[in-house]
Amino acid sequence: MSLYREIVELAKRRGFFWPSYEIYGGVGGLYDLGPLGALLKQRIMEKWRRWFIQKHQHMVVEIETPVIMPSRVLEASGHVESFTDPIVECRSCHRMFRADHVVEDAVGVKTEGLTPEQLTRIIREKNVRCPACGGELGVVRVFNLLFRTQIGPYKGNVGYLRPEAAQGMFVSFKRVFESMRGRLPLGIGQIGRVARNEISPRQGMIRLREFTIMEVEFFFDPEEDYRGMIRGFEGEKLRILSAEDRAQGREEPREYTLQEALDQGVVIHPLLGYWMVVARRFVEELGVPYENQFFEEKLPEERAHYASQTFDQLVKVERWGWVEVSGHAYRGDYDLSRHMKFSGQDLTVFKPYPEPRIVRRKRIVANKQAIGRRFRSKSPQILRELASMDPARVEEALKKDGYVVVAGEKLSKEHVYVEEVEEKVAGKRFIPHVVEPSFGAERLVYVTLEYAYRRKEGRTVLSLPRDLAPLQAAVFPLVSNVAGIVGEARRIRDKLVDAGLYVFYDESGAIGRRYARADEIGVPVSITVDHRTLEDGTVTLRDRDTWRQVRLPSSRVVEAVKRFVWENASIEELGEPVEG
RNA sequence: GCGGCGGUCGUCUAGCCUGGACUAGGACGCCGGCCUGCCAAGCCGGAGGUCCCGGGUUCAAAUCCCGGCCGCCGCACCA
Numbered sequence A: 001m002s003l004y005r006e007i008v009e010l011a012k013r014r015g016f017f018w019p020s021y022e023i024y025g026g027v028g029g030l031y032d033l034g035p036l037g038a039l040l041k042q043r044i045m046e047k048w049r050r051w052f053i054q055k056h057q058h059m060v061v062e063i064e065t066p067v068i069m070p071s072r073v074l075e076a077s078g079h080v081e082s083f084t085d086p087i088v089e090c091r092s093c094h095r096m097f098r099a100d101h102v103v104e105d106a107v108g109v110k111t112e113g114l115t116p117e118q119l120t121r122i123i124r125e126k127n128v129r130c131p132a133c134g135g136e137l138g139v140v141r142v143f144n145l146l147f148r149t150q151i152g153p154y155k156g157n158v159g160y161l162r163p164e165a166a167q168g169m170f171v172s173f174k175r176v177f178e179s180m181r182g183r184l185p186l187g188i189g190q191i192g193r194v195a196r197n198e199i200s201p202r203q204g205m206i207r208l209r210e211f212t213i214m215e216v217e218f219f220f221d222p223e224e225d226y227r228g229m230i231r232g233f234e235g236e237k238l239r240i241l242s243a244e245d246r247a248q249g250r251e252e253p254r255e256y257t258l259q260e261a262l263d264q265g266v267v268i269h270p271l272l273g274y275w276m277v278v279a280r281r282f283v284e285e286l287g288v289p290y291e292n293q294f295f296e297e298k299l300p301e302e303r304a305h306y307a308s309q310t311f312d313q314l315v316k317v318e319r320w321g322w323v324e325v326s327g328h329a330y331r332g333d334y335d336l337s338r339h340m341k342f343s344g345q346d347l348t349v350f351k352p353y354p355e356p357r358i359v360r361r362k363r364i365v366a367n368k369q370a371i372g373r374r375f376r377s378k379s380p381q382i383l384r385e386l387a388s389m390d391p392a393r394v395e396e397a398l399k400k401d402g403y404v405v406v407a408g409e410k411l412s413k414e415h416v417y418v419e420e421v422e423e424k425v426a427g428k429r430f431i432p433h434v435v436e437p438s439f440g441a442e443r444l445v446y447v448t449l450e451y452a453y454r455r456k457e458g459r460t461v462l463s464l465p466r467d468l469a470p471l472q473a474a475v476f477p478l479v480s481n482v483a484g485i486v487g488e489a490r491r492i493r494d495k496l497v498d499a500g501l502y503v504f505y506d507e508s509g510a511i512g513r514r515y516a517r518a519d520e521i522g523v524p525v526s527i528t529v530d531h532r533t534l535e536d537g538t539v540t541l542r543d544r545d546t547w548r549q550v551r552l553p554s555s556r557v558v559e560a561v562k563r564f565v566w567e568n569a570s571i572e573e574l575g576e577p578v579e580g
Numbered sequence B: 001g002c003g004g005c006g007g008u009c010g011u012c013u014a015g016c017c018u019g020g021a022c023u024a025g026g027a028c029g030c031c032g033g034c035c036u037g038c039c040a041a042g043c044c045g046g047a048g049g050u051c052c053c054g055g056g057u058u059c060a061a062a063u064c065c066c067g068g069c070c071g072c073c074g075c076a077c078c079a
Helices: A003-014 A035-052 A071-076 A099-107 A116-125 A166-171 A173-179 A243-247 A258-263 A270-285 A334-343 A368-387 A391-401 A441-452 A483-498 A511-520 A531-536 A554-566
Strands: A017-019 A031-033 A060-062 A068-070 A084-089 A096-098 A141-144 A147-150 A158-161 A186-195 A210-220 A237-241 A254-257 A293-297 A309-317 A321-332 A349-366 A403-406 A409-412 A416-430 A433-440 A453-456 A459-462 A473-477 A503-505 A525-529 A538-543 A549-553
Touching (some): A003 A017, A003 A441, A003 A453, A003 A459, A031 A035, A031 A441, A035 A210, A035 A270, A035 A441, A071 A158, A071 A166, A084 A099, A084 A116, A099 A116, A166 A173, A166 A186, A166 A334, A166 A433, A173 A186, A173 A210, A210 A270, A210 A441, A237 A258, A237 A270, A243 A293, A254 A258, A270 A309, A270 A321, A270 A433, A309 A441, A321 A334, A321 A441, A349 A368, A349 A391, A368 A409, A391 A403, A433 A441, A441 A453, A483 A525, A483 A531, A511 A525, A531 A538, A538 A554, A549 A554
Parallel strands (some): A237 A293, A473 A503, A473 A525
Antiparallel strands (some): A017 A031, A068 A158, A186 A210, A210 A433, A293 A309, A321 A433, A453 A459, A525 A538
8 A cells, every 4th residue: 555545544544634524525625624633734834833833933923814805805906816727628538728828829818807708709700729739729717716606686796705814914904014013024924724616636735625734924125135034044055956956857956045045036125034934944844854855946937926936845754746735926016006996095114214314316306387387287197297207307408408398398407407306204104025935734633643654663763853743642551350450550541631731541451552553643652651650650752753661650641741742852761761 | 639458345456358136245444342461453333325327228237328526647738
């Protein structure tokens, strides 16, 4: 059986995940997380929080925004338009094509903004055939990956389920920015569910129609030098396959330090690179070694509509080769600009200079009275155009010709002149730029399971990083027919539960079987109460990965488990070795 | 969405081609009991299956035919 199949089998059997709505035949792209899967995902989310929010709490905060979005927001973001592709199917070979691409290639016309009906007409009129087999093409249809719904009882009130959490952060940027007392850089993070109506989801947990996204929108001043922020990170390594390398047919990533990647222009902004380093380390902590991950730059035509540079963080899995677990996009000011335009709200940021600056600049001064007398009803138009002209050029024209042409009229020095003024400028207004690291949580659940999966002496061991284990400790009575032993085991279980831990307790079957069951679901440490416990109060602690055991007083078990699980202490530090 | 292959106890599977003694068999797992001084041990007992769903052919369908759903593999989109 393949590794993938073994994991899927384990997942179903022990309760990590399975297809949703199974009793009704299932629905593609939807998965349930079982008791262990839900815990594992929570631990992964917690780790993400630690890396992306908690460690950066001086500049990154977490919010929560709705899944349902009014259509206006996604019109502004470009998703209503750009998450939609016109597709056409060949009637004979049944291949699918992007209708606009087929038409552009065959007829050589621009298709931007054409409706499916118009595209269909062009196909009919120009007799555009299937590029693969020459067959007849069908009717152009549109598919949109957005799930559409209706908000309230009014049909016209269209809403969508969000395809990414990002828009919630952009829309609420101003409020968060203000509540964070107007500081930049500012990261706004969110963990939330999103939905994309994939045409053909497959690949189990890797490609879902509904999933949890974990993303940060990191807002900053595009003119500021952020190289200081990556101090201490310059030497961090990243494996990157650049778009340039890809265009030349290269398939292997190159290794760069962060500094090199920036110096060579492979990564266009220090902050983009900074979060890529954080992402690499976070994924390493899920159990994926450095050499099994790299960043692939998207080619221009592969990028989302909002991005000017994008990297996918790829992780190697047995079944599908390299799969994306995160995306790192330089979104520029695209989103905030669009929301300014669509909402009419000012989303710019004011940034005071350390000291007000005296700026000398040229200014066009119009003599409105003279213009009004001379040009009468045309003067409003002249004044409007004048306001948007470049002072330097006006000055030059006046100097050279003695007049300047505005709205088809010659204006002389009596109508307009240019003067130099000194102005005090306290700061500047600008639209922040954004870099975005964005993770899919369920993919990480699968990846984490795959990297933890081991076979040892014919048994399955889930060697999950200890702090990710759904259940942190197992407690067993060595035998189940001695009341004292069972009683003490139950007491220890209760103490661990009271300490806030999730405990696997089992008194059925033989001890070896119970260890095997605990190993299989990744419980990092097992505590066994035996006959000696009744004599001297000590119990054994067993390491899931090495199967080594130590003995220590049961009064110290809670502390020992915590040190083992959260502080990664070795088993030997926690007690006296057990012989044998 | 199309093409190819597949869907049988919790899991993995036998049976399907060549319809009927299939009351659908096995292994593992699960539950209970006994036993057990540390790694899936032993003994006894038990529960568990609308053979993916719907329709058709037939005296008779897990088995043949049609449609649907789901999964895997290829073509287009993506965290």
